[in-house]
Amino acid sequence: MIAASQKQLEHASDDVEQFPRGAQILIEALLYEGVDSIFGYPGGAVLHIYDELWRARNRLTHYLVRHEQGAVHMAEGYARASGRPGVALVTSGPGATNAITGIANAYMDSTPIVVITGQVPLSLIGTDAFQEVDTVGITRPCVKHNYLVRDVCDLAAIVHEAFHLARSGRPGPVVIDIPKDVSAARTHYSRLEQVSFPFREQPGAPDSGTVARAAKAILEARRPVLYVGGGIVNSGAATALLAFAEQLQLPVTPTLMGLGGFPSAHPLMLGMLGMHGTYAANMAVAESDLLIAVGVRFDDRVTGKLATFAPHARVIHIDIDPANVGKNRAPDLTLIADARVALESLRREVNSTNNEQVTASIVQRTRWWDQLRAWQREQPLTFNGARDQIKPQHVIRELQRLTAGQAIIATDVGQHQMWAAQFYPFKRERQWITSGGLGAMGFGLPAAIGAQLAFRDRLVIAIVGDGGFQMTSQELATAIQYDLPVKVIIMNNGYLGMVRQWQEMFYERAYSEVDLSVAPDFLKLAEAYGAFAARAVKPEELPQVLEAGLAYKGVAVIEVVITKEENVFPMVPAGASARDMIFQSAGV
Amino acid sequence: MNHTLSIDVADQPGELSRIVGLFSARGFNIESISVGATLDPAWARVTIVTCGDDRTIEQIVKQCERLARVREVRDVTTSPHIERDTALITVNAEPGAQRQEVLSLVGVFRAKVVDISHTQMIVEASGNKDKVDAFIELLRPIGIHEITRAGRIAISRLMS
Numbered sequence: 001m002i003a004a005s006q007k008q009l010e011h012a013s014d015d016v017e018q019f020p021r022g023a024q025i026l027i028e029a030l031l032y033e034g035v036d037s038i039f040g041y042p043g044g045a046v047l048h049i050y051d052e053l054w055r056a057r058n059r060l061t062h063y064l065v066r067h068e069q070g071a072v073h074m075a076e077g078y079a080r081a082s083g084r085p086g087v088a089l090v091t092s093g094p095g096a097t098n099a100i101t102g103i104a105n106a107y108m109d110s111t112p113i114v115v116i117t118g119q120v121p122l123s124l125i126g127t128d129a130f131q132e133v134d135t136v137g138i139t140r141p142c143v144k145h146n147y148l149v150r151d152v153c154d155l156a157a158i159v160h161e162a163f164h165l166a167r168s169g170r171p172g173p174v175v176i177d178i179p180k181d182v183s184a185a186r187t188h189y190s191r192l193e194q195v196s197f198p199f200r201e202q203p204g205a206p207d208s209g210t211v212a213r214a215a216k217a218i219l220e221a222r223r224p225v226l227y228v229g230g231g232i233v234n235s236g237a238a239t240a241l242l243a244f245a246e247q248l249q250l251p252v253t254p255t256l257m258g259l260g261g262f263p264s265a266h267p268l269m270l271g272m273l274g275m276h277g278t279y280a281a282n283m284a285v286a287e288s289d290l291l292i293a294v295g296v297r298f299d300d301r302v303t304g305k306l307a308t309f310a311p312h313a314r315v316i317h318i319d320i321d322p323a324n325v326g327k328n329r330a331p332d333l334t335l336i337a338d339a340r341v342a343l344e345s346l347r348r349e350v351n352s353t354n355n356e357q358v359t360a361s362i363v364q365r366t367r368w369w370d371q372l373r374a375w376q377r378e379q380p381l382t383f384n385g386a387r388d389q390i391k392p393q394h395v396i397r398e399l400q401r402l403t404a405g406q407a408i409i410a411t412d413v414g415q416h417q418m419w420a421a422q423f424y425p426f427k428r429e430r431q432w433i434t435s436g437g438l439g440a441m442g443f444g445l446p447a448a449i450g451a452q453l454a455f456r457d458r459l460v461i462a463i464v465g466d467g468g469f470q471m472t473s474q475e476l477a478t479a480i481q482y483d484l485p486v487k488v489i490i491m492n493n494g495y496l497g498m499v500r501q502w503q504e505m506f507y508e509r510a511y512s513e514v515d516l517s518v519a520p521d522f523l524k525l526a527e528a529y530g531a532f533a534a535r536a537v538k539p540e541e542l543p544q545v546l547e548a549g550l551a552y553k554g555v556a557v558i559e560v561v562i563t564k565e566e567n568v569f570p571m572v573p574a575g576a577s578a579r580d581m582i583f584q585s586a587g588v
Numbered sequence: 589m590n591h592t593l594s595i596d597v598a599d600q601p602g603e604l605s606r607i608v609g610l611f612s613a614r615g616f617n618i619e620s621i622s623v624g625a626t627l628d629p630a631w632a633r634v635t636i637v638t639c640g641d642d643r644t645i646e647q648i649v650k651q652c653e654r655l656a657r658v659r660e661v662r663d664v665t666t667s668p669h670i671e672r673d674t675a676l677i678t679v680n681a682e683p684g685a686q687r688q689e690v691l692s693l694v695g696v697f698r699a700k701v702v703d704i705s706h707t708q709m710i711v712e713a714s715g716n717k718d719k720v721d722a723f724i725e726l727l728r729p730i731g732i733h734e735i736t737r738a739g740r741i742a743i744s745r746l747m748s
Contacts, residue, residue: 136602137602137605140602140605140606140609141609141610141613144656145655145656145657148601148602165656321654322650322653323647323650323651323653323654325650326643326646326647326650327647330643
């Protein structure tokens, strides 16, 4: 037991033994927050918590991962698919450090997760104790907030506050570091104790004057573009976006994180923008006179060279995080608001203007649409077919056909990620789960497992490369253990493909350390874990192999041997402008 | 241009390092920093002098405001305010003309003598940065042994 704290002394007259332990309070607090699943890995500092998890196993299910990075990525996949915070539990020291990649990933992509880390007992903190690291210090730059719980009496309030912070405003990861003796100490648990920190007010309805000015600017714009991102998905704004875009017939281009926020097949859709975005989307932004930026942060993979990004456009920036506004591009109008609320306000504002004005607004953009359609015809997304090799883009097209575009797609990071982003037709928000900001290889499989847990009855596909898959392939065991029937498509080109592409294009084909051709036999590996496994090498094998894998009831691993040196096009080189777009390899 | 930011943050362990870490992680500069208690013991005030154009300062303010335990961030430079720099200076003060010269500078700058030995004095200067700088420059030829300067503090002027 720890030395009794001030607050505990207040209960000195009570029989402390009748109160629950910190570990039990933690679980009650998690249950109160609606948590039913935890991804985790035990260790010395969290033994009390695991003891209580055992007792509470009928109310709260723990999923034993095979590496802590997997636990956090699963929590992220769960959160991205469901919209509810994901929870991971790891031990102190290496447990915490292994979790960092996932925490940083959730921070970059604004994913609500709560990560509980064990810590050495309070009396040992700072002594370089066994499995001690300064978790709060290490995670500080990549969390929304973190806590070291020093008193069991604070634990419940901290858990409730952590969930509030993870979910509210721009979502993100929150870490709770619990010393072993705090999880053993006893106090009473009461929700009423959560008299907590005075939070800043969440942005409410946007300022009506600004909404009116924004609506006016949009109505008057001749070449407007809706540039939409992850904020659409996080705020559940897809329906509001669709209604607003249709109301004024505005072209829409989503970022990588915004995919699914607007239907890929919709006539107003220009496709993704940015480094591997479509020609039409990037040209539209380059020529636009008004950029309506919603839930985006003008990331460098979108803008390329900032000075030449949308050079003729006024910018209306709508975001829930004031720090995103003006960070990279100074806007002309700012709406600090939830994306859904802001889009609904804009739509109401347009509704209240007279019909003739709205019609005139749409009519004056006829020439803009002619131009957009011309760009779409000029350089559609395309790839060269081949008789003897499987083209990765064709794999995505086949997946579209076999899943009717309905699957939840999780990806790893690299070329396969971009091909999936370009060629899979997303119908709804939360159908696309990827590592955008951090670009963390190893994300795909565990994220898919987390998503599958959120939606046990839906088809969840992890599209991964042969490189990234090997970073977290051990989580196949987790998927098998809990019968989470994800389908893993390994796009195997025997290369660290995206790096190889950059070396080909910008480093004179000096393929420095990108050859991954020494790899395990992925079929044997999958079978060793107990998964269904199949491989397609020739184009004619592909449909049958994919069909068999997707139809399998349990975990399936499908290896597709793709063209070794296929590149992702189009491409705007890093730091360049939309006009510098490259459409094919030099010399082809 | 230099800006003086006044940041009210919960007086809890680790909160100062959150602010300092944010500055270094985002490449913002800290020219001076000072922390102290406020009227309400639950809150501390951090005064940071930083430099940058208006957009950079706006970003710094917004990034600080994102911190969960920060209540308010104000750029006091934008309105009438009082700033104070403080320095403790150990300077030569041999009996006779040298000691008289130090004392007369102390008088002119309204500084204070806080310690004295046979050959040296410790003097305390407080005021805006230019005044403290000028004082140090005038003492320098006499022979300064040690300087300790505190981070700047600032407060908004009263509305009259």
